[in-house]
Amino acid sequence: MEGKNQIVFPAETLELVAKIMKRYPEGKHKSALLPILHLAQAKWSWCSPEVMDYVASLLNISPVEVYEVASFYTMFHLEPVGEHVIEYCRTGPCCLMGGVEVYDHLKKRLGIETGETTADGKFTIKEVECLAACGWGPVFQIREKYHMHLTTEKVDQIIDELSK
Amino acid sequence: MKILTEHIDVPQIETLAVYKKNGGYKAVEKALKKMTPDEVTEEVKKSGLRGRGGAGFPMGMKWSFLAKPEGVPRYLVCNADESEPGTFKDHYLMWKSPHTLIEGMIVSSYALGANTSYIYVRGELMYVISILEKAIQEAYDQGLLGKNILGSGYDLDLFVQPGGGAYICGEETALLESLEGKRGNPRNKPPFPAVKGVWQCPTVVNNVESIAATSWIVNNGGDAYAAIGVGRSTGTKLISASGHIKKPGVYEIPLGITVEEFIYSDEWCGGIRDGHKLKAVVAGGSSVPILPADMILTTATGEKRLMTYESLSDGGFVSGTMLGSGGFIVMDETTCIVHNTLTFARFYHHESCGQCSPCREGTGWMDKVIHRIEHGKGRREDIDLLVDVAKKIEGNTICPLGDAAAWPVAAAIRHFRDEFEWHIEHPELATKEGAVYMRPGASWAQ
Numbered sequence: 001m002e003g004k005n006q007i008v009f010p011a012e013t014l015e016l017v018a019k020i021m022k023r024y025p026e027g028k029h030k031s032a033l034l035p036i037l038h039l040a041q042a043k044w045s046w047c048s049p050e051v052m053d054y055v056a057s058l059l060n061i062s063p064v065e066v067y068e069v070a071s072f073y074t075m076f077h078l079e080p081v082g083e084h085v086i087e088y089c090r091t092g093p094c095c096l097m098g099g100v101e102v103y104d105h106l107k108k109r110l111g112i113e114t115g116e117t118t119a120d121g122k123f124t125i126k127e128v129e130c131l132a133a134c135g136w137g138p139v140f141q142i143r144e145k146y147h148m149h150l151t152t153e154k155v156d157q158i159i160d161e162l163s164k
Numbered sequence: 165m166k167i168l169t170e171h172i173d174v175p176q177i178e179t180l181a182v183y184k185k186n187g188g189y190k191a192v193e194k195a196l197k198k199m200t201p202d203e204v205t206e207e208v209k210k211s212g213l214r215g216r217g218g219a220g221f222p223m224g225m226k227w228s229f230l231a232k233p234e235g236v237p238r239y240l241v242c243n244a245d246e247s248e249p250g251t252f253k254d255h256y257l258m259w260k261s262p263h264t265l266i267e268g269m270i271v272s273s274y275a276l277g278a279n280t281s282y283i284y285v286r287g288e289l290m291y292v293i294s295i296l297e298k299a300i301q302e303a304y305d306q307g308l309l310g311k312n313i314l315g316s317g318y319d320l321d322l323f324v325q326p327g328g329g330a331y332i333c334g335e336e337t338a339l340l341e342s343l344e345g346k347r348g349n350p351r352n353k354p355p356f357p358a359v360k361g362v363w364q365c366p367t368v369v370n371n372v373e374s375i376a377a378t379s380w381i382v383n384n385g386g387d388a389y390a391a392i393g394v395g396r397s398t399g400t401k402l403i404s405a406s407g408h409i410k411k412p413g414v415y416e417i418p419l420g421i422t423v424e425e426f427i428y429s430d431e432w433c434g435g436i437r438d439g440h441k442l443k444a445v446v447a448g449g450s451s452v453p454i455l456p457a458d459m460i461l462t463t464a465t466g467e468k469r470l471m472t473y474e475s476l477s478d479g480g481f482v483s484g485t486m487l488g489s490g491g492f493i494v495m496d497e498t499t500c501i502v503h504n505t506l507t508f509a510r511f512y513h514h515e516s517c518g519q520c521s522p523c524r525e526g527t528g529w530m531d532k533v534i535h536r537i538e539h540g541k542g543r544r545e546d547i548d549l550l551v552d553v554a555k556k557i558e559g560n561t562i563c564p565l566g567d568a569a570a571w572p573v574a575a576a577i578r579h580f581r582d583e584f585e586w587h588i589e590h591p592e593l594a595t596k597e598g599a600v601y602m603r604p605g606a607s608w609a610q
Contacts, residue, residue, distance in 0.1 A: 023323040025237070025280075028363050033345035034328050038287065065345075072347040072517075073328025075287050091249045092450060092507040093406040093493050129331065129511050130249040130450075131288055134491070135404060135412035144290040 007054045013039060017058060030061055033069055037076060046077040074128060082117040082124035084162050087141045090127045093134035098151075102138045103127075105152040109159055122163065165392055167380045167400045168373065169416040172260045178295060180302040183263040191379035192308060195271045196316035199382070204275035208378055210386025212398035217243055217334070217371030218449060218489040220473050223378075229358040230276055231366040239367040240273045240281040242375050243339055247286055247331040249450035249511060250491025253402035254372035256414040258285070258292050262299035266322065268375040270308065271382050273320050276368055280321045283372075284339055287326040296324050331515035335563045336369040338517065349519050350563035373402050394420035397472035401487070403432075407494035410434035423447075423469045423476075424461050427494065440496035443608040444579075447476055448488020450508045451568030453575030454501070455485050457607050481575065497608040500600050501583045505576040506534045512569030523566040526557040530573050537584060540591030547584050551577055 009017065017036055021029040036055055037047065044051050047070045049063075056063040070076040077085070088094075088103050107113055110123050117124040133139045136148035147158060171177050171186040183189070195204050209224030230238060242265065246254040258265055265283065273281045285293050300322055303309045311319045325343055327333050333342045337351035340362045361367020377399060381389050390398045397419040406412050409427065411434040417426060427442065428435045436442050445460040446452060462469060464483040469475050476487045495504065513531035518524045530553055533546050554570035561567075577584060586601040587594040594601070602609040 023282075023321075023325075025363060028344070030345035031325070031343055034287070034342065035326055037328065038290070038326055059345075069328070069345065069347055073287070073330050074514075075329035090507065091511050092446075092504050093250055095503070095507055096407045096493070096495060096499060128288075128329070129514055130247055132246045132252045132255045132286065134250050134252050134406035134493070135414065136252075137406065141288060144294075146291070 007044070007050050009039070009043065009058075013043070021059075030059060030065070033059060033061075033066065034073070037066070037070060041076060045083075046080050048080075080117075083122050084142055085124045085126060087126045087128045087131075089129070089131045089133070089137065089139045091130040091134075093130070094137035094139055097137040099138035102150045102152060102155060103140075106140075106155050106159075109156065123159075165400060165418045166416050167389075167392075168257060168264060168376050168402060169261075169414075172257075177261050178263070178299065180263060180299065180306060180308075183261070188263055189267055189308060191267055191382040192270045193314060195274055195382045196314055196318050201275045201277055204271060204378075204382060207381050207386035208275065211377075211381045211389035212386075212393075212396060213374060213377055213381065213389065214397075214473065215371055216373035216377075216401065216490070218248065218451075220487065223370065223374050226358070226370070227276060227368060229356065230368055231359045232277065233366070237280065237365050238276055238278045239362050239365060240269065240276050240278040240375075241339065241343065241362060241367055241369045242269060242281070242283040242372055243334060243336065243369050244283050244285040244289075244372045245327050245331075245334040245339060246372070246489075247334050247515075248489050248491055249508065250406055250446060250493040251404050251449050251489040252406075253404045253414045253490060255289060255292065256404075257372060257376060257402065258289075258296060262292075262296045263303070264376045264379070265296070265372055266299055266303055266309075267379045268377065269322055270303075270313070270320060271378050272368075272370065272375050273322075274318055275378075278368075279319050280323070282323050282325050282343060282362075284325045284327060284333070284343055286333075287328045290326065293324050293326055300324065330517075331511075332517045332563070332565060335565065338563065339369060340367065347517070349517050350565075352562055392418050394470060394472050395474060397474060397487075401471070401490050403471070403490040403492050405433050405492045405494070408437050408440060408496035408499070409494045410437055417471055419470075419472050421471050423471055426471055426492075433492075433494065436494070436496050440498065441608040442494065443497045443499055443606075444495045444501065446485075446491070446493040446495075446572070448486045449491035450493070450511065451571055452486040452488045453481055453484070453571055454505075454579060455483075455575075456579050459483050459579070460485070481571070481578075485575075497602070498600055500538075501576055501580040502534065502538050502587050502594075505573060506531070506538050508572045509534050509569070512565065516565060516569070520561040520566065522557045522560040523569065526553050526566070527569045529553045530569070534573070537587050538594075540587070540595040542584075542588035542591070544588060546588065547577055547581065550574075 024031040052066040138150040176182040214220040333348040338348040342348040357367045442457040513527040554574040557566045558570040
């Protein structure tokens with residue numbers, strides 16, 4: 001296990017992990033699982049079995065305890081994803097605001113369907129449920145950023161920007 | 165009358181300095197130095213404040229159920245897992261004014277005797293988590309959190325916990341499971357969280373908006389809060405307004421204004437978008453019954469419907485709905501009710517945790533059946549099948565997700581059965597792009 005593929009957090013992240021584990025009472029550090037999975041996904045872009053095993057070792061819990069959690073929550077990618085994961089809201093209020101047309105445009109523009117990744121590995125599209133931004137819809141999220149009041153023009157601008 | 169959002173548009177209100185300059189953290193000063201925890205609880209009881217997450221349970225009463233065995237820590241957990249379609253008020257409040265929540269957390273934790281509290285925020289709102297964490301750090305730096313807060317002898321640590329993307333974690337026992345690092349499967353009750361909550365310790369779980377309101381109640385008294393509103397609907401409520409209105413957004417309303425005023429007044433939604441007519445409203449988040457225009461504006465007895473818990477539910481599920489979370493979704497005549505119901509059915513199917521068979525299987529059935537109706541493959545018996553499936557889910561699950569999934573489908577059929585029938589009988593028309601059924605003689609029809 002050497003070289004760049006080795007799954008280990010850098011020292012500063014490990015410090016943060018130790019700090020997060022102290023948020024909970026003695027012996028209840030399994031509570032740190034979700035925060036640490038988020039850190040892991042931010043670093044390695046998806047939760048591969050190796051990444052999940054590493055998280056299990058950090059928390060001193062069995063790997064299956066990580067798998068069952070990662071597979072329950074929709075934010076964790078259990079398959080490789082592109083550099084930019086576009087997660088669009090498909091629920092009622094965003095559809096009322098013209099979401100379907102906007103998302104169709106997004107798929108056409110990138111030439112992929114929901115759940116797919118572009119050939120260059122740059123973009124993945126996922127559909128998600130309500131993002132709690134209904135009054136500002138249609139909405140999609142790329143990493144932490146919410147893109148609101150989407151129109152086909154705005155989608156083009158965002159894709160242009162990220163394609164640079 | 166603004167209680168939570170009075171200063172929300174003040175530049176840099178997200179900083180402690182500006183928040184304080186606008187009267188912030190006075191409630192912490194008052195509660196911790198001049199009041200006992202029981203006195204704070206008493207004011208919250210007097211206020212009549214009801215849980216703003218959707219259930220509407222009296223908050224002071226919920227607090228009074230908290231078990232207080234010697235030597236066992238108690239916890240306050242803020243439910244910021246806001247995920248009910250149509251609802252985005254907590255998102256707005258935390259994003260714009262994080263200290264409003266933090267101040268409420270300190271006051272409420274003090275009342276409950278909790279020395280460690282958590283704000284469980286849906287994981288998608290990672291940017292809001294950053295805002296909250298920054299604000300919490302400021303509060304620690306100013307001695308408003310940590311040991312011996314403002315010299316009062318009271319200690320409180322406050323942490324933010326991210327979720328992972330699961331609507332079910334808004335259900336309080338699922339949230340606690342999630343906080344323990346597990347799948348968000350709801351627990352059987354009893355025991356209630358007030359007795360055995362997170363890590364089997366007594367725990368209170370309250371919504372963001374409810375907790376945020378406690379600071380004002382401490383500052384002004386429970387009676388002053390109860391003086392706002394109508395009857396048992398006291399105080400103000402954040403309404404998330406979305407859909408076909410001129411001004412979507414979050415509005416803080418005094419409970420008791422009419423629905424008509426809320427939709428049409430320029431102070432609130434500003435009316436239906438130009439050239440269109442009101443067709444239907446989902447008044448309290450996707451799980452509450454949809455009502456056609458006439459029924460949302462007027463009760464069955466001909467009274468103007470009010471924005472209160474009681475008035476919105478007047479008429480039961482025959483002609484009424486619920487205030488719920490205040491997720492107010494407005495639809496004009498261009499809306500296909502079948503499609504909208506499909507997105508809700510798909511939502512609940514996706515979000516069912518899978519623990520109880522009626523919900524796990526039933527939500528899948530409803531999604532599938534409405535999907536085929538929407539796509540021109542419906543069968544005549546499908547409508548009654550949907551009603552039957554909804555009935556068999558309702559009341560037969562550990563948590564309320566089952567009801568939440570059943571109600572919107574049942575209500576859509578109750579009030580828009582003709583639209584479902586039209587889809588089944590005229591698939592060639594219904595599947596045309598942009599085609600929408602027009603009920604003959606309806607107020608929204610041309």
